[in-house]
Amino acid sequence: MSEAILEGMSEAILEGMSEAILEGMSEAILEGMSEAILEGVSEAILEGVSEAVLAAEEICHTYPGGVLALAGLSLTVPRGCRLAVLGANGCGKTTLFLHLNGSLQPGRGRIVVGGVPAAYDRAALTAWRGRVGLVLQDPDDQLFAATVAEDVSFGPLNLGLSVAEVRARVAEALAMVGIEALAARPTHMLSYGQKRRVTLAGVLAMRPEVILLDEPTAGLDAQGAELLLASLEALNAGGTTLVFSTHDIDFAYGWADRVAVLAGGRCLREGPPGEVLANSGLLAQAGLRRPLMVEIAEAAGLPHGGRDEILAGLADRARR
Amino acid sequence: MLATDRHAWTNRWRFIHPGEKALFVVGLLAADFALPAASVAHQVFAAAFLATVIGAKVPARAFWGVMVVPAGFLLAGLPALAVSVQLEGAGPLLSLSPEGLALAVAVQLRSLAAVACLAFLILTTPIPDLLALARRLGMPPALVELAYLMHRLVFVVLERASAARQAQEARLGYRNFKTSIRSLGLLVGGLFLRSLDRGRRLDTGLAARGYQGDLRVLSAEPELSVKRLALAVLMTVVVVASALVWP
Numbered sequence: 001m002s003e004a005i006l007e008g009m010s011e012a013i014l015e016g017m018s019e020a021i022l023e024g025m026s027e028a029i030l031e032g033m034s035e036a037i038l039e040g041v042s043e044a045i046l047e048g049v050s051e052a053v054l055a056a057e058e059i060c061h062t063y064p065g066g067v068l069a070l071a072g073l074s075l076t077v078p079r080g081c082r083l084a085v086l087g088a089n090g091c092g093k094t095t096l097f098l099h100l101n102g103s104l105q106p107g108r109g110r111i112v113v114g115g116v117p118a119a120y121d122r123a124a125l126t127a128w129r130g131r132v133g134l135v136l137q138d139p140d141d142q143l144f145a146a147t148v149a150e151d152v153s154f155g156p157l158n159l160g161l162s163v164a165e166v167r168a169r170v171a172e173a174l175a176m177v178g179i180e181a182l183a184a185r186p187t188h189m190l191s192y193g194q195k196r197r198v199t200l201a202g203v204l205a206m207r208p209e210v211i212l213l214d215e216p217t218a219g220l221d222a223q224g225a226e227l228l229l230a231s232l233e234a235l236n237a238g239g240t241t242l243v244f245s246t247h248d249i250d251f252a253y254g255w256a257d258r259v260a261v262l263a264g265g266r267c268l269r270e271g272p273p274g275e276v277l278a279n280s281g282l283l284a285q286a287g288l289r290r291p292l293m294v295e296i297a298e299a300a301g302l303p304h305g306g307r308d309e310i311l312a313g314l315a316d317r318a319r320r
Numbered sequence: 321m322l323a324t325d326r327h328a329w330t331n332r333w334r335f336i337h338p339g340e341k342a343l344f345v346v347g348l349l350a351a352d353f354a355l356p357a358a359s360v361a362h363q364v365f366a367a368a369f370l371a372t373v374i375g376a377k378v379p380a381r382a383f384w385g386v387m388v389v390p391a392g393f394l395l396a397g398l399p400a401l402a403v404s405v406q407l408e409g410a411g412p413l414l415s416l417s418p419e420g421l422a423l424a425v426a427v428q429l430r431s432l433a434a435v436a437c438l439a440f441l442i443l444t445t446p447i448p449d450l451l452a453l454a455r456r457l458g459m460p461p462a463l464v465e466l467a468y469l470m471h472r473l474v475f476v477v478l479e480r481a482s483a484a485r486q487a488q489e490a491r492l493g494y495r496n497f498k499t500s501i502r503s504l505g506l507l508v509g510g511l512f513l514r515s516l517d518r519g520r521r522l523d524t525g526l527a528a529r530g531y532q533g534d535l536r537v538l539s540a541e542p543e544l545s546v547k548r549l550a551l552a553v554l555m556t557v558v559v560v561a562s563a564l565v566w567p
């Protein structure tokens with residue numbers, strides 16, 4: 001009997017009720033619910049729950065000689081963000097970046113790339129490095145070719161692209177960082193700032209979704225840093241996710257939309273700069289000071305928030 | 321070496337196909353070795369010199385700078401060439417004959433002219449361009465890649481070496497002979513370790529860009545111009561003709 005009942009019920013559902021249900025739902029969606037859903041989604045994005053392009057899950061790494069460089073570090077990189085990885089010298093920033101593109105393999109824990117746990121065979125690594133580009137701190141660790149254009153062509157050729165496509169990408173990448181004029185110059189006759197832009201172009205030419213930059217502004221003068229940041233801003237506006245390490249807290253505060261604070265091979269906190277970088281206890285633990293803007297806000301008796309809020313508050317104060 | 325390299329990258333003929341320059345040099349060398357030295361060496365030398373200084377606009381000083389060391393070696397070998405040793409008879413006999421001297425001078429002239437041709441080549445063509453040509457002519461790719469990387473690393477190491485030397489000098493490391501020897505030892509030892517470390521890091525840097533054991537890059541290929549190739553041959557003909565007309 002039970003079978004007959006079930007059949008009867010399912011028939012009833014399929015024939016009679018389903019229409020009513022579907023109609024009801026679609027109406028609800030079109031009229032009432034859609035707003036709620038959209039709100040929910042945008043909230044999720046604002047809260048940083050959006051899709052992660054890259055994540056480290058409790059990774060540990062010990063260098064030969066027994067230095068524990070990463071001690072269970074977890075970090076999620078949301079798509080399209082500008083994430084600053086902050087920390088004192090030796091806290092593990094470079095080691096973390098080497099893990100995020102598969103140059104090093106964690107002793108414990110794992111890396112997740114685009115929602116899939118990373119594999120370390122040759123094919124997987126090639127695909128990974130096509131998606132996640134790494135710009136090392138010292139350009140001489142990355143430049144090897146005789147001329148600028150030759151060097152920039154190296155990455156795209158490794159992706160197996162055609163010669164015509166590679167040529168187009170080299171031209172595009174050189175234009176993006178503003179060094180078209182240097183194309184035929186030998187790499188050993190460049191200034192430090194120029195070399196750094198060439199290494200960035202070499203990675204850009206591979207069109208990665210994520211670019212990891214190790215101390216991108218270290219050693220650059222104000223103008224050099226500005227040129228570099230302008231290129232990075234254009235990239236980020238085009239949807240490329242940027243992750244950069246720095247110990248320049250004012251730079252991170254003013255330029256990043258997310259910050260992660262590292263200390264002792266662990267990520268202490270990740271979040272919006274206005275919130276994370278106002279936390280003096282946390283920063284002291286990481287051996288960092290607070291951003292100048294936050295100090296000013298406090299001295300002026302303004303609530304700490306993001307950089308723009310503080311600036312608006314100060315302007316308001318000055319007007320009165 | 322650094323000055324030579326700089327001229328190679330910046331001279332007026334930098335973007336002329338290395339094959340054309342090589343053909344010019346091969347033609348001159350062939351003339352130099354095929355004809356009697358006394359008649360052709362001057363012309364070959366002059367052609368190489370003028371091509372470097374007037375053609376490629378490399379300063380004459382740079383040309384002499386490249387010539388001076390090989391010329392010194394050649395001159396040092398002159399007495400050995402000029403003197404002939406006779407082992408028969410009563411003990412060895414050294415003799416200096418006019419013919420011996422003439423022969424020695426001829427060999428010297430020929431060699432100097434050949435060195436001038438090579439000076440032209442390295443002052444007008446960057447090493448990587450020459451390597452690309454060598455690869456095209458059948459040099460094994462692995463060797464070419466090795467030489468290519470070495471060329472790059474030599475400059476990185478030189479840069480480090482001069483920075484380290486400056487740092488040592490600033491701390492009085494080269495005050496006297498004893499400290500100089502010690503400083504130099506530390507410098508070389510340090511450079512060796514740094515070079516090892518650098519090699520390791522370069523490996524990481526290249527791997528991050530998808531390196532899989534093949535150092536391929538896209539070189540800018542200058543056009544091979546038939547006109548200039550013909551000109552290179554014509555130059556050889558002119559040199560040979562002038563050697564025959566004014567022996």
Ligand SMILES: Nc1ncnc2c1ncn2[C@@H]1O[C@H](COP(=O)(O)OP(=O)(O)O)[C@@H](O)[C@H]1O
Binds near residue numbers: 063068091093095096
């Ligand atoms: N190649 C290495 N061999 C041994 N220890 C290393 C090596 N590289 C880094 N370390 C150590 O690992 C720790 C983290 O280094 P790193 O990731 O370079 O820090 P950061 O980039 O934040 O300055 C440091 O204590 C450092 O001394």
Ligand SMILES: [Mg+2]
Binds near residue numbers: 094
């Ligand atoms: Mg570092």
